[in-house]
Amino acid sequence: MTTQAASGPGGLAVRCEELVHIYRTGDLDVVAVRGVDLVVEPGERVALLGPSGSGKSTLLAMLGGLLPPSAGRVWVGDDEIGGMNERALLRLRAQRVGVVLQGAARNLLQYATPADNVRFAHRSLPRSRRRAVLPPLELLDALGLGPVANHPVPSLSGGEQQRVALAVAVANGPGLLLADEPTSQLDHHGRDAVLDLIDTVHDRFGTTVVVVTHDPEVGGRLGRTVTMRYGRVGQEGRSGEQFAVVGKDGSVHLPDELVVEWPPGTEVVVERDGDALRLLRRPR
């Protein structure tokens, strides 16, 4: 564990090298993540975009140590988490990484109230760090959950549970926040409250943030976008500008609208023209 993380806040870097995850279900293997290279700098905020089934949730779960890589390597801060045992991973999540899984209810203790859920997360911190983080009730208030703080979790709406899950994930003032579609059940007020809290946490703790989302507004507010397609990173966006990413095998993902016009298997000639490349479709 790094000295910086042990003593308090600070954003954690994330690095993946040729990261692969294969789900083995009976006779069938599903390659959900097929060779992802990705670097997220400490304190950077990234939106993970891409169509359903492109591997976003699988990648996020590997970054949080909730799914083991089938191949490749992944680091959070100085720790290579692919090789860590379950106990070390639990400690990492309790103290330095906040995770919101897809499907709000999965993140919460259903028999406890929102206030207790957040307090439990808070309590797993060493005493020296508890004073530095946001108090549980303040966190719930920031998300408009003050009035339901002491209600049973199952009586809350999906959107309320989703916000409680975020409050739990940031209760430890994490160095890395991983959130899988944290605004999918929220109206624009709820979404803004979530984004504002992510900003607060980022400003206060230097937190690195990776958020899976379908909402372009969320992508726009986080600054950097990484778009997945078929288990690979196909596109990066920075400050609104989009870039295709050259893969290890030299492949480049075409923009979606071109894939319709030029379906897989289309043969092209690649011509060099100074710094530019020209793709010419072979006439049919």
Ligand code: ADP
């Ligand atoms: P996304 O979050 O982008 O929608 P996922 O990471 O959930 O994508 O899924 C990527 C691929 O892995 C999909 O083809 C999906 O059907 C498959 N998949 C996801 N979870 C499982 C699982 N538990 N068992 C088998 N296949 C899975």
Ligand code: MG
């Ligand atoms: Mg998903």
